[in-house]
Amino acid sequence: MSNIVIVDDRSINRTIYAKLAQSIGPEIEVRDFGNPTDALAWLALNRADLIITDHDMPQLDGDEFITRFRAMPRAETVPVMMITVNDQRVLRLRALESGANDFLHSPVDHCEFVMRARNLLKLAHAVEARAESAEPPPEAAPVARLDAHRAKRPAAANWRFAPRLDLMTGRVAGAQLLRDGLAAELADADALRLLLASAAPLQAGRRGTIRLSLAARLDGDAQESAAVALAKRLAETGVAPHWLDLRFDAAEIFVAPQRAEEEARALKTLGVGLTLNLGAVNLGILGHDIGKTGRLAAPIEQFIDALRPTVAFSCPVSPSEALKITRLLGRGARxxxxxxxxxxxxxxxxxxRAGVCEAQGACFGAPFAARDLSNLFPPLETAALKRLA
Structure with a gap:
């Protein structure tokens, strides 16, 4: 059961939004409040999976309501969608600072309302599921922690690199490290060790930069920031930061945009490459007006405007769908x-032809073993090195 909370001082709006929310599915329970103070009192004692709030309310405006809600325990991961008639960028930025995740313009398009609400619920549930599957907290029994660790990490990991092709030159531009078929993570000490050990000899061969990718997850339990920890490992190995490509997941940015931006900014300052991974593109997430303006949903736009990352997406199987999504995303070449x-x-x-710079996937064959990475990028011969000196 998913709880959707609607906050709007106009009863007709609450009635419409409640019916739209209930149309998402049978497992939806809706609570609506005309007074944001009453909503905060309920939220202090109950769990919401999604909050939909108006901006212009007489008791508390939407910014103040969200600010007070975010100060509550366990409120960080609950997505909040704001509805407003105001399309000013300043208002959007202020709402993002308060903790809003997405926006809708009034009068609301019914289909867009349902799609965005459904997508935010899916994103929130995905983040919650991953948090529940994490290792037990420190106070858990040592045996329980050990069993969880063994279940989570196989004794012998299957490491592979998925190559990424530069579509302009036809050359391999980089590769993503996989562990047991999934994207390896920056927080995984073994993954970072293998990636840096693979990058060091390539860098020593004086080849052009080859960007090796890891997933950058938001880890609230980390004792030090990802940038500080990475800086230490880079100093130890001598690998240049720009050889690394760190990928932030759009789902996490929706749930915790400010935290994602802070961590990404620290890593960018270190000198690593940043990629925003949209995953399987859904136009409900991207925004209803992307076909006209080329703008994505608010938290994603904020992340892109602030950090200027590369943007990655999972290509649809249908070539026509792939072309449509690519043209929408690439509009304006931002x-x-x-x-x-x-x-x-x-x-x-x-x-x-649609402007995509690089691609990776099954069309290049199966991912290869780490030991074969050097075969793709053999070191330059001595004569060539002298010419470069």
């Missing part, structure tokens, strides 16, 4: 695009 999970080589030509 950021480099990377297509992932490309299934066939025929799609590559369409992607290149």
């Amino acid at each position: 950021f480099p695009l990377v297509a992932g999970e490309v299934a066939n080589a025929a799609t590559l030509t369409l992607l290149r």
Whole structure:
């Protein structure tokens, strides 16, 4: 059961929004409040999975309501969508600072309301599920922690690199490290050790930069920031920061935009490359007006405007759908695009013509073992090195 809380001083709006929310599915329970103070009192004792609030309310405006809600325990991961008739950028930025995750304009498009609400619920549930699957807290029994660790981490990991092709030159531009078929993470000490050990000899061969990718997750239990920990490892190995490409997941940015931006900014200051991973693109998440303006949903736009990352997305199987999504994302060429999970080589030509810079996926064959990485990027011969000196 998912609890959706609606806060609006107008009863007709609450009635409409409640009916739309209930149309999402049978497992939806809606609570509506005309007074934001009453909503805060209820939220102090009950759990919400999604909050939908108006901005202009006489008792408390939407910014103040969200600020007070975010100060409550366990409120950080609850998505909040604000509805307003005001399209000013200043208002959006102020709402983002308060903790809003997404926006809708009034009068509300019914289909858009349902799609955005459904997507925010899915994102929130995904983050919650991952948190529940994390290792037990420190006070848990040592045996329980050990059993959880063994279940989570296989004794012998299956490490692979998925190559990424530059569609303009046809050369391999980088690779993403996989652990047991999934994207390896920056917080995984073994993954970072292997990636840096693989990058060091390539860098020593004086090749052009080859960006090796890891997933950057938001870890609230980390004793030190990801940037500080990474800086130490880079200093130890001598690998240049720009050889690393760290990928932030759009789902986490929706739930904790301020925290994601802070961590990404610290890593960018260190000198590493940043990529925003949209995953399987859903136009409800991207924004209803992207076809007209090329703008994404508010938290994603804020992240892009602040940090100027590369943007990656999972390519649809259908070439026509892939082309449609690519053109929408690439409109205005505001950021480099990377297509992932490309299934066939025929799609590559369409992607290149639509402005996609790089691609990776099954069309390049199975990911290769770490020991074979050097075969793709052999060191330059001595004569060539002398010419470069």
